Amino acid sequence: MVHAADLIRKAVMRLAWHTGFASTAREHFGGLGSIIMLHRVRPDCVSPLGVTRSLSITPAFLEQIIVSLKSEGTDFISMDEVVERVKSGKRPGRRFVAVTLDDGYDDNFRHAYPVFQKHAVPFVVYVAPGFIEGAAVLWWEVVESLVAKADFIRIPDGPEWRCGTLSQKRSAFHAIMRYFSYTLTELEQMPVLREMCAAQDMVCSVAPDRDVMSWNEIRQMNRDPLCTIGGHTVHHYNLKKLTAGMVAQEMHLSAGMIEDQLGRRPQHFAYPYGSAKAAGRREADIAASEGFLSAVTTRHGTIHAEHRDTLHALPRISINGRFQKLVYAKTMMSGVTTPIANAGRRVIQA
Numbered sequence: 001m002v003h004a005a006d007l008i009r010k011a012v013m014r015l016a017w018h019t020g021f022a023s024t025a026r027e028h029f030g031g032l033g034s035i036i037m038l039h040r041v042r043p044d045c046v047s048p049l050g051v052t053r054s055l056s057i058t059p060a061f062l063e064q065i066i067v068s069l070k071s072e073g074t075d076f077i078s079m080d081e082v083v084e085r086v087k088s089g090k091r092p093g094r095r096f097v098a099v100t101l102d103d104g105y106d107d108n109f110r111h112a113y114p115v116f117q118k119h120a121v122p123f124v125v126y127v128a129p130g131f132i133e134g135a136a137v138l139w140w141e142v143v144e145s146l147v148a149k150a151d152f153i154r155i156p157d158g159p160e161w162r163c164g165t166l167s168q169k170r171s172a173f174h175a176i177m178r179y180f181s182y183t184l185t186e187l188e189q190m191p192v193l194r195e196m197c198a199a200q201d202m203v204c205s206v207a208p209d210r211d212v213m214s215w216n217e218i219r220q221m222n223r224d225p226l227c228t229i230g231g232h233t234v235h236h237y238n239l240k241k242l243t244a245g246m247v248a249q250e251m252h253l254s255a256g257m258i259e260d261q262l263g264r265r266p267q268h269f270a271y272p273y274g275s276a277k278a279a280g281r282r283e284a285d286i287a288a289s290e291g292f293l294s295a296v297t298t299r300h301g302t303i304h305a306e307h308r309d310t311l312h313a314l315p316r317i318s319i320n321g322r323f324q325k326l327v328y329a330k331t332m333m334s335g336v337t338t339p340i341a342n343a344g345r346r347v348i349q350a
């Protein structure tokens, strides 16, 4: 699926790069470095309607980014070191990249980890124990499969959507995403999704046993000093929709569950969804009081010395499956797209 907005973004980024503007502007906008955000890394992108394609990049593209940035002298560092560099202001002349992956998709172990090993690149995977233990599912992917299969979806006492044609399916997908995100409460989502799946005779999971990593796989990866496992709540709820007590509980319980499995409490955290609608000042304060050293959002931006005061609201650069070209990744990491995406602001904090 081609998005008009994507075409414009791509054209602007190519122009910024090829005119040399991005590399010149990097001195002003690039800051200390970038935290890049990935979700899925796999050679084949399976997205029945093309609507979740942005979540996947190929291992080859991941490797291309690493090789290219390393050849320019970029340091690949862990989140521990990001915190250290931002706090101390040390090595300002060396630009860094920290690699983060959200949700703990199973392909992180099978396809991304070998690339990180080959190039000795530290990485963080933010895992939600609810996904691993079946208390939550990657519902956006289940909704995509559901809409791909169904001709009609009706929610008891709720709205209904026609999904006979491809274009109806795509609009139904986006409407259901909005319904789940803004109409239902976080606690209603799973029961409603289960009912929707039952009505279509579908199992309520992405693909049995092949969606997120098992604790065994996470343990195996965690033995490698390159790997950091971070927290991502238990149930992957939008924290802004919960009470402060529930937010603290989601953070606290998830850290405890990870510690039970790995023997070490996670030190770093990622807010589920991570946009301004899902994480703000209140969530940052709670993450800090829960003892996390850092917390990342999904807001678009590079890392600057000013972030020493807001280590629990660090922006990231999303490496998106619809933008799999070095020129786009490097332009975003130069920081020139930060003010474009954030009403002129160079430093993005909560």
Ligand SMILES: [Zn+2]
Residues within 6 Å of the ligand: 102, 103, 232, 236, 271, 272, 273
């Ligand atoms: Zn997530």
